[in-house]
Amino acid sequence: MSLTTTTHLNFRGDARAALDFYASVFGGTAAVVTYQDVGNVQDPAEADRVTWGQVTAANGFAVMAYDVPSRMPWNPGENAVFVSVRGDSADEITALWEKLSVGSTVVQPLEPAQWAPLYGMLKDRFGIVWVLDVVAAPYNG
Known part of the structure; x- marks a missing residue:
């Protein structure tokens, strides 16, 4: 069996911008799936937000991210990760x-x-x- 861990970052509306930024820093490309793409729009204002996103690069860098919907609590914390x-x-x-x-x-x-x-x-x-x-x-x- 083989395992891989990937850091998964949670945002509220900034996931796409963060993924694009990290792709520009580390290389690779950002893949993004929105709430609208998967038919899970519960707030029309959040339809284009990220329900799943990832950057992978040839150098081994990988990070995942999504936008926590407004109906769910979210606190970025302080020094949590x-x-x-x-x-x-x-x-x-x-x-x-x-x-x-x-x-x-x-x-x-x-x-x-x-x-x-x-x-x-x-x-x-x-x-x-x-x-x-x-x-x-x-x-x-």
Whole structure:
């Protein structure tokens, strides 16, 4: 048996914009299915909102998202989830950081840390907290 986990982000009206943004940062394409597409429109104002969405990229990046309908409670929480992106290359992580940081609030600048050649944390313009780092070589002390 093989398992894969994918971060699933919940929004209220911003899922499509977030998925498009993440596709522009990490590559790949956004696939979106709306409430209207599946015939599950309970509020006409929400017909074009995302009931299922995903970005997948050739580099292995994947994220899912949807818009929580107004009839359901939704609270984005505070520090409930961090999305962690780890890479082997400082150039790759720096390039992703530069794209992802547009319109964000930097929590921890991307810089060397005790545990990683590069580490940084930011809250993007959609309120999602991202942690990016370069994987350190194993310690063989």
